Amino acid sequence: MDKLLYTAVSGATRTLEAQAIRANNLANANTAGFRADLERVQQHQLQGAGHGTRVLAQTQSAGTLQRAGAMMATGRDLDIAIQGEGWFAVQTEDGEAYTRAGGFTLNAEGELQLDGRPVVGVDGPIQLPEYRELDIGNDGTVSVLPADGGLIDEVGRLKLVNPDAALMTKATDGLMRFDDGLVAPQDEEVQVTNGHLEGSNVHAIEELLASMNLGRQFEVQVKLMKNAETLAQAGNRLVRGS
Structure with missing residues (x-):
């Protein structure tokens, strides 16, 4: 249960950081010469006994979209x-x-x-x-x-x-x-x-669609965290009843 919780938190944190980047891009859609930022994420496999093949999301420094603006x-x-x-x-x-x-x-x-x-x-x-x-x-x-x-x-x-x-x-x-x-x-x-x-090289529609997808991902990760809490509570009840 703890493993599920930490994995979901890792994904949710990454999603929030990506949403902040997309929001900043949208805020600069009319800023002359602005180059859009890109979120970069690397998978990080946990090492050690008991982790198996657990992989967490690890945020890297943001990249920059280099296409020219209008x-x-x-x-x-x-x-x-x-x-x-x-x-x-x-x-x-x-x-x-x-x-x-x-x-x-x-x-x-x-x-x-x-x-x-x-x-x-x-x-x-x-x-x-x-x-x-x-x-x-x-x-x-x-x-x-x-x-x-x-x-x-x-x-x-x-x-x-x-x-x-x-x-x-x-x-x-x-x-x-x-x-x-x-x-x-x-x-x-x-x-x-x-x-x-x-002009800015930000495409507002692309950024809006990406923000919507990130919002859905965040909702899924929150549900996983709630499921982890439910499983933990059920486990506690079993321990107390034994």
Whole structure:
């Protein structure tokens, strides 16, 4: 009975963790550049006498779905989307990190930022002067026409990288990083499109169906726990009556 209970609890715990991942995906279905999380589970066979072939579910760190999201036209100068594979680089407190989100902004000093973090350029942070027009080329080159007119000036170039996504993991801030702190090099093959954003790659219907299936699994596991309790109570009655 205890074995049944522990097995059911293991499955129910795994199901709740998977539901949390699916709920987070649904909450970010409209977040630009968001990559859906995937639950990963490994079977763990108990060792030792008396366990037989008992197998419990052991949750692993979540994976990340790498398919591209839909391209959305915005017409905004500072909205940039990557064509095909690749990543933008941003500077965080613990080093360089990578993202597909390209809704950039400018701070009071004219520095290009993403969610309050400096956007990494090929030659360091990118700072824009006051300008009349802004253009970001397919290779990430940032050019401006000064506010007082004159010649178009190149003020920097976005650092665009294309490391193997399997070597990176997504942190709680939604940014991708190398586990060993490595920094990805500039990749000249990565191209961007100005005036567009990449949407989330979450498919809401898939997530809803997965959540429904997980809910059914949880109900089954709860029933198994109740059955284990009923069996334990019946066993106790037999012991007391003997």
